[in-house]
Amino acid sequence: MIAKDLFDEREELRSLVRNFTCKEIVPHLAEWERAGEVPRELHKKAAGIGLLGIGFEHGDLIDSVVVTEEVIQAGGSSGVIAALLTLGIAIPHIWQSGNQDLIDRFAKPAIGGEKIGSLAVTEPGAGSDVAAITTKATKQGDHYVVNGAKTFITSGCRADFVTTAVRTGEPGYQGISLLVIEDGFTRRKLDKMGWHCSDTAELHFDDVKVPAKNLVGEENQGFVQIMRQFQVERITLAAQAYATAQRALDLTVGWVRNRETFGKPLVKRQVVSHRLAEMAMKIDLARTYTRETAIRINRGEDCVTEVCFAKNAAVETCAEVVDAAVQLHGGMGYMRESEVERHYRDARILGIGGGASEVMTELAARRLGFA
Template sequence: MITKDLYERKELRQLVKDFTRNEIVPHLDEWERQGEVPRELHKKAAELDLLGIGFEHGDLLDSVVLTEEIIQSGGSSGVMAALFTLGIAIPHIWQSGNQDLIERFAKPAIRGEKIGSLAVTEPGAGSDVAGIRTKAVREGDHYIVNGTKTFITSGCRADFVTTAVRTGEKGYKGISLLVIEDGFTRRKLDKMGWHCSDTAELHFDDVHVPAKNLVGEENQGFALIMQQFQVERITMAVEAYATAQRALDLTVEWTRNRETFGKPLIKNQVVSHKLAEMAQKIDLARTYTREVAARVNRNEECVTEVCFAKNAAVQACSEVVDAAVQLHGGMGYMRESEVERHYRDARILGIGGGASEVMTELAARRLGFA
C-alpha cells in the first residue's frame, strides 16, 4: 500500500517546481521555435542533482515526483524527453557495472556535460525489437556497424548513442548494445509535437566502434532493453496523467475567468460536469500508475500491470487534453495557448515506448488470452 507521504516529498517537489518556473517556463516557447533545449539547461539541472535521480541517488518514485512536478508546474512532456534522455540512454550502462563505460558516458551525462540517446527503432522495426537489422560485425578490437535508426530522441544533439545492433543470429538472441560516439550521419526530423525535443534519423555506414563500447555481454542486449522498457513505460504513463492534470488546471482557471451570457463558463452544468469527468479520469490513472510504479520500484513482476498503466494513463490524457482544447474554445486552437501544446505533445505518448496496441497484445499474451 502506498502511503501519502511517499508522494509528498515536499523538498523535492518544491525544488523541481522552482527550477521549472525559473529555468523552463520563461523560455519554453522559444525552445519550441528553435527545436531543442539548450545544453546549458542540462548543466543547470545537474547542479541541482536532478539528472542523477535514479542513478547516483533516489529511485523510481523520486523520478515519478520529478516528472509530475515539471509538467504540472508549466513544463511539458517534450521538455522531459529532451532534458532527461539520459533516462533511456544510460540505464543499461549503469546496470552493466562496466566502470569504464560508466566513467566515460554515464557520469558525464549525469553531470550535464554530455547528452546521450537510445537508438532502437528502425524504419522496418519499431516495437518489434527482435526484428532489428542494423548489423555490427566484430573485426579485431572494433565492430563495423551498418544500418539505419529512426525517431531517435535527442539524436541531433547526442554526444553518444546507446545503439541496439545485431551481432548474432536472427531474433532476440542475436542483439547487442553498443555505445556509438561518432562516424554516423544525422538527419533532423520534423514532428507534430515535442517541438523542443530534437529527433533524428541516424545512418551508419561502415562505422568503426571500439569493442570496449559493448554494453554487457554480446548477444544479450535484448534482455537489457526489455528490462528498461518497464521504467520507460511507467515514466510515459506518469507524463500522460501529469499532462492531463496540467490541462485540467489550466481549463478550470479559464472557465472560472471566462464569462459567457453574463456568467462564468464554469457555472454552466455541462461545463462543470465535464470538468468533474476529466478529474475522475486523471485520478484513476494516477492512482493506478503510482501503485504499479511502486511495484516496479520493488522489482516485482508486473509487466501486465505496466501495460495497463500506460494505456489507461494515455487514454485519460487523450480525452482530457481534447476536452481542454474544446472548453478553451477558439483560444484552445491558438499556439499561444498552453493547452494547444499539450494537445500536440500528448499524441506521441500512445506511440513511444511501445504503442497502445502492442501494450494490449502483450498484456493479452501474459494473461493467456492470445
Template sequence: MITKDLYERKELRELVRDFTRKEIAPHIAQWERDGEVPRELHKKAAELDLLGIGFEHGDLIDTVVFTEEVIGNGGSSGLIAALCTLGIAIPHIWRSGNEDLIERFAKPAIRGEKIGSLAVTEPGAGSDVAAIRTTAVRDGDHYVVNGEKTFITSGCRADFVTTAVRTGEPGYQGISLLVIEDGFTRRKLDKMGWHCSDTAELHFDDVRVPARNLVGEENQGFVQIMQQFQVERITMAVEAYATAQRALDLTAEWVRSRETFGRPLISRQVIRHKLAEMAQKVDVVRTYAREVAARIDRGDDCVTEVCFAKNSAVDACSEVVDTAVQLHGGMGYMRESEVERHYRDARILGIGGGASEVMTELAARRLGYA
C-alpha cells in the same frame, strides 16, 4: 542526497517546482520554436542533482515526483524527453557495472556535460525489437556498424548513442548494445509535437566503434532492452496523467475567467460537470500508475499492470486534453495557448515506448489469453 523519506520527497517536489517555474516555464515557448532545449539547462538541472535521480541517488518514485512537478508547473512531456533522454540512454550502461563505460558516458550525462540517446527503432522495426537489422561485425578491437535508425530522441544533439545492433543470428538472440560516439550522419525529423525535443534519423556506413564500447555481453542486448522497458513505460504513463492534470488546471482557470453572455463559463452546469469528469479520469489513472510504479520499485513482476497503466493513462490524457481544447474555444486552437501544446504532445504517448496495441497484446499473452 534525495532519499525515500517523505519529508525529503516533499523537498524534492518543492525543488523541482521552483526549478521549473524559474528555468523552464518562462522559456519553453521559445525552445519549441528553436526545436531544442539549450545544453545549459542540462547543466543547471545537474547542479541540483536532478539528472542523477534513479542512478546516483533516489529511486523510481523520485522520478515520478520529478515528472509530475515539471509538467505540472509549465513544462511538458516533450521537455522531459529532451532534458531526461539520459533516462533511456544510460540505464543499460549503469546496470552493466562497466566502470569504464560509466565513467566515460553515464557520469558525464548525469553531470549535464554530455547528452546521450538510445537508438533502437529502425524504418522496418519498431516495437518488434527482435527484427532490427543494423549490423555490427567484429573486426579486431573494433566493430564495424552498418544500418540506420529512426525516430531517435535527442539524436541530433547526442554526444553518444546507446545503439541496438545485430552481432549474431536473426531474432532476439543476436542483438547487442553498443555505445557509438561519432562517424555517423544525422537528419533532423519534423513532427507533430514534442517540438522542443529534437528527433533524428541516423545512418551508419562502415562506422568503426571500439569493442570496449560494448554494453554487457555480446548478444544479450535484447534482455537488457526488455528489462528497461518497464521503467520507460510507467514513466510515460506518469507523463500522460501529469499532462492531463496540467490541462485540467489550465482549463479550470480559463473557465473561471472567461465570460459568456454575462456569466463566467464555470457557472454553467455542463462546464462544471465536464471538469468533474476530467478530474475523475485523471485521479483514477494517477492512483493506479503510482501504485504500479511503487511495485516496480519493490522489484515486483508487474508487466501486465504496466501495460494497463500506460494504456489507461494515455486514453485518459487523450480525452482530457481534447476536452481542454474544446473548453478553451478558439484560444485552445492557438499556438499561444499552452493546452494546444499539450494536445499535440499527448499524441506520441500512445506510440512511444510500445504502441497501445502492443501493450494490449502483451497483456493478453501474460494473462494467458493467447
C-alpha cells in the same frame, strides 16, 4: 505506506523541481519550441541541483516520477522532459552493466550535464518489434563495424553518444547487443507534430567503426537489457500522460471560472462542470494506478501486465482530457499562445513512444493467457 503518502512526502523534491521549472524552463519554453531544441546549458543547470542523478547516483523510481509530475504541473511539458531527461533511457543499461569504464566515460558525464546521451532502437522497418532490428555490427579484431539505420531517435541530433541496439548474432531476439556509438555516423533532423523542443533524428551507419570496449554487457544479451528497462520507460511515460492531463485540467478550470458567456461564468454551466468532474475522476484513477505500479516496480516486482495497463489507461485519459481542454478553451485553445494547445500536440506521441498502445494491449493479453 500507501502510494499517496510515498509521493506526497517528497515535498522538498517537488519544491526544488517546481522552482527550477518556473525559473529555468517556463520563461524560455516557447523560444525552445521555435528553435527545435533545448540548450546544453539547461542540462548543466539541472545537473547542478542533482536532478540528472536521480535514479542513478541517488533517489529511486518514485523520485523520478515525482520529477516528471512536477516539471509538467509547474508549466513545463512532456517535450522538455524528453529533451532534458533523455539520459533516463540512454544510460540505464550502462549503469546496470557495472562496467566502470563505460560508466566513467558516458554515464557520469551525462549525469553531470557534460554529455548528452541517446538511445537508438527503432529502425525504419522495426519499431515495437525489437527482435526484428537489422542494423548489423560485425566484429573485426578490437572493434565492430556497424551498418544500418535508426529513426525517431530522441535527442539524436545533439547526442554525444548513442546507446545503440545492433545485431551481432542470429536473427531474432537472441542476436541483439548494445553498443555505445560516439561518432562516424550521419544524422538527419526530423520534423514532427509535437515535442517541438525535443530534437528527433534519423541516424545512418555506413561502415562505422566502434571500439569493442563499447559493448554494453555481454554480446547477444541486448534484448534482455532493453526489455528490462522498458518497464521503467513505460511507467514514466504513463506519469507524463496523467501529469499532462492534470495540468490541462488545472488550466481549464482557471479558464472556465473567468470566462463568461451569456452573463455568467462557463463553470456555472452544468455541461461544463460535469465535464470537469469526469476529467478529474479519470486523471485520479490513472494517477493512482500508475503510482501503485511504480511502487511495485521499485520493489523489484514483475509488473509487465500492470505497466501495460497503466500506460494505456493514462494515455487514453490524457488524450481525452487535452481534447476537452482545447474544446472548453474555445478559439483560444486552438492558438499557439495557449498552453493547452502545446499539451494537445505533445500528448499524441505518448501512445506511440515506448511501445504503441496496441502493442501494450497485445502484450497484456499474452501475459494473461488470452492470446
